[in-house]
Amino acid sequence: MQPEEIECLKKAGAIAKQAVAYAKELIKPDMLLLEIAEQIESKIDELGGKPAFPVNLSIDNIAAHYTPSWNDSSISRGLLKVDIGVQVDGYIADTAFSIDLENSEENKKLIEAAEAALEKASEKIDLDIQFREIGKIIDKTINLRGFQAIRNLSGHSITRYELHSGLTIPNYDNVKEEEIQQGVYAIEPFATNGLGSVRDGRPSGIYHIQKEGNVRDSFAREVLKFILKEYKTLPFCSRWIYKKFGSRSILALSQIEQAGIIHHYPQLIERGSGKVAQAEHTVILTAKEKIITTM
Numbered sequence: 001m002q003p004e005e006i007e008c009l010k011k012a013g014a015i016a017k018q019a020v021a022y023a024k025e026l027i028k029p030d031m032l033l034l035e036i037a038e039q040i041e042s043k044i045d046e047l048g049g050k051p052a053f054p055v056n057l058s059i060d061n062i063a064a065h066y067t068p069s070w071n072d073s074s075i076s077r078g079l080l081k082v083d084i085g086v087q088v089d090g091y092i093a094d095t096a097f098s099i100d101l102e103n104s105e106e107n108k109k110l111i112e113a114a115e116a117a118l119e120k121a122s123e124k125i126d127l128d129i130q131f132r133e134i135g136k137i138i139d140k141t142i143n144l145r146g147f148q149a150i151r152n153l154s155g156h157s158i159t160r161y162e163l164h165s166g167l168t169i170p171n172y173d174n175v176k177e178e179e180i181q182q183g184v185y186a187i188e189p190f191a192t193n194g195l196g197s198v199r200d201g202r203p204s205g206i207y208h209i210q211k212e213g214n215v216r217d218s219f220a221r222e223v224l225k226f227i228l229k230e231y232k233t234l235p236f237c238s239r240w241i242y243k244k245f246g247s248r249s250i251l252a253l254s255q256i257e258q259a260g261i262i263h264h265y266p267q268l269i270e271r272g273s274g275k276v277a278q279a280e281h282t283v284i285l286t287a288k289e290k291i292i293t294t295m
Contacts, residue, residue: 001182001286005160008091009184009284013293015049016086016093016282020294023082029101031076033057034068037239044086052085052092052163053235054206063150063190063276064268065204070242079107081278087234090161094186095294096280110191110277113145117189118279121169122292125187127285128179135170138189142171148196150276153268155188158282161232185283194274201267205238207253213261219245220252224261235265 001009022043027036037055044051054067060078068074083096098114100107117138124137134155142149155169167178171189209228215221223245227236241249256262270276284291 001284005091006284006286006291008088009093010291010293012049012086012088012091012093013282015044015047015088016084016095016294018047019044019084019086020095020097023084024097024099027076027080027082027099027101029076032068032072033074033076034072036076037068040084044084049086049088052087052094054237054240056081056083058083058267058276060275061194061270061273062201062267063153063192063198063270063278065206065265066267067204067206067237068239069205070239077101079104079110079275079277081276083278083280085163087161090232092158092163092184093282093293094158094163094280095282096188096278098277098279106193107275107277109145110147110193110275113142113147113191114189114277114279116145117141117149117191118187118281121187121189122281122283122295125180125185125283125285126290127182127287130177130179131167131169132173132176134187136173139172142189142191145191147191147193150190150192150196150198150270152197153188153190155186155280158184158186161234163234180285182285182287185285186280187283188278188280190276190278192270192274192276194270194272194276197271198268199271201269204265204267206235206265207237207257207262208235209233209261210263211261213259215255215259215261217252217255219248220255223249223252224256227262
């Protein structure tokens with residue numbers, strides 16, 4: 001990585017840290033999730049970044065991929081996971097925290113398990129260590145606290161404009177012997193009191209471009225052109241498109257999806273209906289140093 005790339009990554013991380021601090025002050029029980037998401041995203045813009053993906057606000061047994069729709073009336077409650085991404089010129093910081101909004105000891109213990117796993121994994125990760133060793137630490141740390149790591153969710157490598165760029169950091173020992181090389185990685189433990197895996201749920205309203213293509217409808221083409229210019233390969237949501245183009249854009253998104261151009265993420269639901277806590281940091285590994293940009 002060039003020095004200017006590292007500076008962009010550091011800037012994205014600094015903005016993400018400020019967005020997390022802002023979110024922790026902002027969020028109270030019974031707030032509209034729509035209000036929370038839009039205020040956090042506005043704060044990221046105000047600080048000089050752009051959201052790398054829609055703010056995820058996933059409650060209780062929804063592990064990930066819930067962002068409010070444009071007319072969402074859902075309120076903050078329970079065990080809320082707040083997943084925030086920031087990009088500066090396509091260079092990304094990805095971070096997450098969980099918050100207990102019902103004064104539950106079980107929630108607090110789940111949050112502690114996810115945060116402890118993240119801390120230990122962040123200390124361990126370095127060049128030439130096998131990915132499985134990070135997963136082993138995460139799994140053991142969560143298990144020792146009486147919970148399960150979610151095995152079919154993972155951390156991931158990050159490249160410019162690519163949030164999930166191909167490599168995974170498992171949340172358990174997956175017995176693969178691949179070693180960690182220079183790059184950018186998100187470490188992302190999930191702790192649950194359920195079965196330790198997720199299934200696909202309802203559509204999330206979160207999309208990303210998955211292939212080139214076009215559509216017949218002229219308005220849908222206009223929407224697609226905007227998506228390609230504004231978000232490139234990064235995730236975006238129907239709420240953002242509605243805000244730009246109005247209600248007609250929801251049908252346009254459906255047409256673009258039917259053409260196979262965009263992928264629609266499902267919500268991810270814990271298989272045993274267990275509650276889920278999440279914690280996440282982004283790490284840069286170079287030949288000279290390890291930088292945790294979001295800590």
